[in-house]
Amino acid sequence: MTTTQSTGEISGNVLFYKSPEPLNREQHAKLALVHKEKPYAFAAAGTAVPLTVSEFGPAALTFPVIFAGDDRVPLAVMGLNNAENLFIGADGSVEPNVYIPAYIRRYPFVLANDDGQDRLIVCIDRGSELLSEQGQTPLFDAKGEPTEYTQQCIKFCDDFELERRRTDSFIALLKELDLFELKKATFQPQDETGAAAGEPVTVAEYYGVSEEKLNKLSAEKLKELQENGALAQIYAHLVSLLGWDRLVNKTMMRQVEAETAAAAAANLN
Template identity: 75%
Template sequence: METTQSAGGITGNVLFYSTPEPLNRELHGKLALVHQDKPYAFAAAGTAVPLTVTEFGPAGLSYPIIFAGEERTPLAVMGLNQGENLFIHADGSTEVGVYIPAYVRRYPFVLANDDAQGRMIVCIDRASSLLSEAGETPLFDAKGEPTEYTQNCIKFCDDFEVERRRTDSFVQLLKDNDLFELKTATFTPAGADGQPGEPQVVAEYYGVSEEKLNALPIEKLKELQTSGALAQIYAHLVSLVGWDRLIAITMFRQAQAPAANLN
């Protein structure tokens, strides 16, 4: 994927990117990466982050993986309340051992549609605090060519786009086999007497129906297994246990908040 010389016409809104601009040696020739020990502050309000299908295994160890909207976009759920991320904090630090989605790791680079040229081009979020003329790792060298760092970032974006398309194919396969159903995540609080209270719905989302999956013909299950799709389906199903983790963390932090306010 090459950098572009003109601004072009970028379409679409992308989560976390407030000011995307086509990477341009004339406009961005002096920019450099700012090294930060805690670089993920931009994602601290990301309640749900897009995932590619090949991330289901590692991501499922940290978060529930759901499917959202008409497109059934796979998402890693990282918080229960809007604008809340339980695993990435406001200072840019993360909880120890959690998986950071590739969607987050590629920032501040991204691919975007260029209507004028009818192709995808490399962009950066010009408003990112990770980019500055006072940064340590330049985006371009003295000849105006992308540095090794920039080339690696571009390759990461290209690879991400390949995985995104593979994910689209995976989702379409689930649609073709009518495997989606509307699911709910619930929480049962304890009453004043210590007995279980009324269950409360925490979230509604789309997921794979185990009943529909088990009802598929043997030959269809074999196809899913051979293609690798079956393993990813099970990674999604196992990840849903993570709703309990999200609820537990949320309750713990809510309990700690009043105590902190008193100090």
């Protein structure tokens, strides 16, 4: 159950949210959404962003889908360097045809735990530049009720929570089948002729599904994974790992552009 009226404390740190607080009709009566043509500046430093299992397919077309930590949290890898997103600019712009994870699209709304009453409550990031008393789309109407926009945002958060729970079940299944293994993404430096130069460089270490373990599953278990939809998501994850090369190339291009700009600036001086 979720609620928009609470004075309880919320717990947990949430990526991108500076000052999350429970949505309240008295405190936030005058708040409204600020319409921006490029609204995603808050995610420009998001190197890895949480995904739900239903997003593996579309996300795999853009970036690697990996699993991290003891909980094997699914993440969309959107950059290689700390606090760098190769697909979202500092001005909030997004590279064309890039999938934007639901985790980003739900911002500045989020569901959080209410420690006092053991429930989920609707929160907003009060520090978000997308919310202001000078905004265009009010969060509450004149009667103090959530506007249609706010109701849609709450439903999106509720749907996201359902998908998150489905994702937890998916991860639990993969753990039960012992399908995870530690993987490495590597980059092979090349000389001017395209020949290998030096030893491969490790770009990242992460958890992924072992194809060897997957192939050793019984026909009965594979059929079960196929019927419950898990097999398709596993293959989407495996295909997504081809995206490491794209990230490496984009990182190198950005570095060259930065060096060129720095050299040009130095020549001007």
